[in-house]
Amino acid sequence: TVNGEAVDYEVHYSLTEPVTATDSADIPTGTNAGPYTVYYMVKPENYAAVYGSTQVTIGRKDLTITRDLTDTKTYDGDAALEENQIQKLEVDGEGNGETVSIKLSETTPPAYDSASAGEDKTITITYTLTAEGDTNLRNYQVKIDGVEGDPKEISEEKTCSVEEEVQGKIEKAPITVTVSDQFSVYDGTEPAVGQEQGNDNDHKDWHITEGELFNSDPLGVELSIPEGSVNAGTYTITDEATNGNYEVTFVGTDGTNPATYTISPRPISVTIGNAKGYYGNKPSLTPGKDEV
Numbered sequence: 001t002v003n004g005e006a007v008d009y010e011v012h013y014s015l016t017e018p019v020t021a022t023d024s025a026d027i028p029t030g031t032n033a034g035p036y037t038v039y040y041m042v043k044p045e046n047y048a049a050v051y052g053s054t055q056v057t058i059g060r061k062d063l064t065i066t067r068d069l070t071d072t073k074t075y076d077g078d079a080a081l082e083e084n085q086i087q088k089l090e091v092d093g094e095g096n097g098e099t100v101s102i103k104l105s106e107t108t109p110p111a112y113d114s115a116s117a118g119e120d121k122t123i124t125i126t127y128t129l130t131a132e133g134d135t136n137l138r139n140y141q142v143k144i145d146g147v148e149g150d151p152k153e154i155s156e157e158k159t160c161s162v163e164e165e166v167q168g169k170i171e172k173a174p175i176t177v178t179v180s181d182q183f184s185v186y187d188g189t190e191p192a193v194g195q196e197q198g199n200d201n202d203h204k205d206w207h208i209t210e211g212e213l214f215n216s217d218p219l220g221v222e223l224s225i226p227e228g229s230v231n232a233g234t235y236t237i238t239d240e241a242t243n244g245n246y247e248v249t250f251v252g253t254d255g256t257n258p259a260t261y262t263i264s265p266r267p268i269s270v271t272i273g274n275a276k277g278y279y280g281n282k283p284s285l286t287p288g289k290d291e292v
Contacts, residue, residue: 007044007045007046007047008044008045009042009043009044009045010025010042010043011025011040011041011042011043012024012025012040012041012043013025013026013027013028013038013039013040014028014038014039014040015028015036015037015038015039016039017039018039018051019039019040019041019051020041021041021043023041030056030058032058032136032138032139033058033059033060033061033138033139033140034057034058034138035055035056035057036055036056036057036058037053037054037055037056038053038054038055038056039051039052039053040052040053040054060138060139060140060141060151060153060154061093061094061095061139061140061141062093062140062141062142062143062151063091063092063093063094063100063129063140063141063142063143064091064092064093064142064143064144064145065089065090065091065102065127065142065143065144065145065162065164066088066089066090066091066092066144066145067086067087067088067089067090067145068086068087068088069085069086069123069125069166070084070085070086071085071123071166071167071168071169072168072169072170072171073085073168073170073171074170074171074172074173074174075115075116075117075170075171075172075173075214075245075246076115076173076214077115077214077215077217077245078115078214079111079112079113079114079115080109080110080111080112081109081110081111081112081123081125085110086104086110086125089102089103089104089127090102091129091142093140094135094140098131098132098133098134098135099131099132099133099135100129100130100131100132100135100137100140101129101130101132102127102128102129102130103127103128103130104125104126104127104128105126105127105128105161106128108124108126108161110123110124110125110126111123111124112168112170115170116170116244116245117170117171117172117173117244117245117246118169118170119169120167120169121167121168121169121170122165122166122167122168123165123166123167123168124163124164124165125163125164125165125166126161126162126163126164127161127162127163127164128159128160128161128162129142129154129159129160129161129162130158130159131157131158131159136157136158137154137156137157137158137159137160138154138155138156138157140154141153141154142154142162144162144164147164171247172244172245172246172247173211173212173214173245173246173247174210174211174246174247174249175208175210175211175212175213175219175246175247175248175249176208176209176210176211176248176249176250176251177206177207177208177209177219177221177239177241177248177249177250177251178203178206178207178208178209178250178251178252178253178255179205179206179223179237179239179250179251179252179253179258179259180198180203180204180205180206180207180253180259181237181252181253181259181260181261181262182194182205182237182259182260182261182262183261183262183263183264184261184262184263184264185263185264185265185266185267186230186231186232186263186264186265186266187266188230189230190225190227190228190229190230191225191229191261191263193205193223193224193225193237193261194223195221195222195223197219197221203253205223206221206223206239209251210249211246213246214245217243217245217246218243219241219242219243219246219248220241220242220243221239221240221241221248222239222240222241222242223237223238223239223259224237224238224239225237225238225261226238229261229263230263231263232263232264232265232266233262233263234260234261234262234263235260235261235262235263236258236259236260236261237258237259237260237261238258239258239259
């Protein structure tokens, strides 16, 4: 109505100014996500046209990344995730028959923050999203299933990267070390315990019988016997490994009991000379020199 009087009118719309009578009478349809200004012209019969505009926003559609992640592996000397730690990687939520594909980044493979064993380690995973055909990624925002926080708006049109950080764990690598028994002869001093690493053919003081070392890691094996072990006897060899990336089990050569260090009595020869005397007298014996 105009001044209370019902009048016929026409409405024309446009996404650009100025609006004219040649513009469509249908409300414009936006294709891509984002804000739009819709301009209109209302032309009552016998009256001047009225112009105006309104803001319309097409929201981004949600894409959801899903994956099965195993956040724990055993130390292998490498910060990279193992191939089977990420499975069933998918992206869902495309609209209007569009297609978005997903894969792990080839330039930034998923990895822990370091290769060393430990808990509360940060895993960084980078996903690559690719718009197939006429699909435009700018019409979407992406979130990762199970991860709190607002979806990430995508600014790229065809390909984008999405980064995720989660907590994980690298467990110590199991390894078994067989320690050889050691021997020496008493000399009045505490013996030095051998520390030399051997192999399957030459066992030496210790060698690895199960498991393996990665990146030529030093295991840091330290063998010792109780302080003050000087006298002849058998002593238990105490063992430890200083490399925290390995869970080391020490065994003796029998596979069960600890290795031992045996100090054997020192061999010595005593020569007793002949002596003579007379009946009724106390024998007189003269000690000789201590010679070993």
